[in-house]
Amino acid sequence: GESVGLHLPTLSVQEGDNSIINCAYSNSASDYFIWYKQESGKGPQFIIDIRSNMDKRQGQRVTVLLNKTVKHLSLQIAATQPGDSAVYFCAENGSSNTGKLIFGQGTTLQVKP
Amino acid sequence: EAGVAQSPRYKIIEKRQSVAFWCNPISGHATLYWYQQILGQGPKLLIQFQNNGVVDDSQLPKDRFSAERLKGVDSTLKIQPAKLEDSAVYLCASSPVNSGNTIYFGEGSWLTVV
Numbered sequence: 694g695e696s697v698g699l700h701l702p703t704l705s706v707q708e709g710d711n712s713i714i715n716c717a718y719s720n721s722a723s724d725y726f727i728w729y730k731q732e733s734g735k736g737p738q739f740i741i742d743i744r745s746n747m748d749k750r751q752g753q754r755v756t757v758l759l760n761k762t763v764k765h766l767s768l769q770i771a772a773t774q775p776g777d778s779a780v781y782f783c784a785e786n787g788s789s790n791t792g793k794l795i796f797g798q799g800t801t802l803q804v805k806p
Numbered sequence: 807e808a809g810v811a812q813s814p815r816y817k818i819i820e821k822r823q824s825v826a827f828w829c830n831p832i833s834g835h836a837t838l839y840w841y842q843q844i845l846g847q848g849p850k851l852l853i854q855f856q857n858n859g860v861v862d863d864s865q866l867p868k869d870r871f872s873a874e875r876l877k878g879v880d881s882t883l884k885i886q887p888a889k890l891e892d893s894a895v896y897l898c899a900s901s902p903v904n905s906g907n908t909i910y911f912g913e914g915s916w917l918t919v920v
Contacts, residue, residue: 736911
């Protein structure tokens with residue numbers, strides 16, 4: 694079936710270090726992937742997306758890497774800041790072309806000052 | 807640009823009571839989604855609308871959940887009767903088209919069933 698998962702439930706990093714959050718997906722038909730950030734008490738907030746015809750995309754302090762061979766997605770955050778503390782979700786569009794997203798379980802990023 | 811608006815933000819009800827959540831999507835967004843997010847889990851799609859038509863309601867518990875988007879703009883999600891396991895955050899989201907575009911979420915409506 695369709696599923697999206699993250700490797701680690703919690704990641705703790707020192708302020709200023711780089712963070713890498715990983716995600717494995719199972720549906721090889723997925724061609725669109727998104728990372729969301731969810732702070733406590735708020736809805737998911739778009740961070741960055743990538744389509745399957747790319748293997749890397751960069752934003753401001755964030756980079757998403759896509760490895761379709763092993764169905765792996767990662768989010769890299771440079772110079773992690775306390776404000777980056779949140780739960781991070783990866784999501785994929787699965788085999789559907791309706792635009793819906795399938796979410797993983799989430800990884801909690803804790804930034805230590 | 808205004809984001810996705812949801813109300814109420816918080817609701818506490820007893821089991822077997824009913825509750826309704828309202829959502830107003832981003833202006834011009836044709837597609838509207840309701841997701842359920844149980845504590846500690848990722849959001850799960852309940853229902854997807856394209857304008858005023860249902861695109862996907864395969865994971866909506868239709869014996870107790872209903873949703874409508876009569877005029878193709880705002881939407882209401884109703885639960886009747888509520889069960890303890892319905893305690894969750896109900897997230898409304900919208901997107902401009904229905905294929906592979908970014909989905910924008912509201913802040914959510916937090917439901918506690920006691």
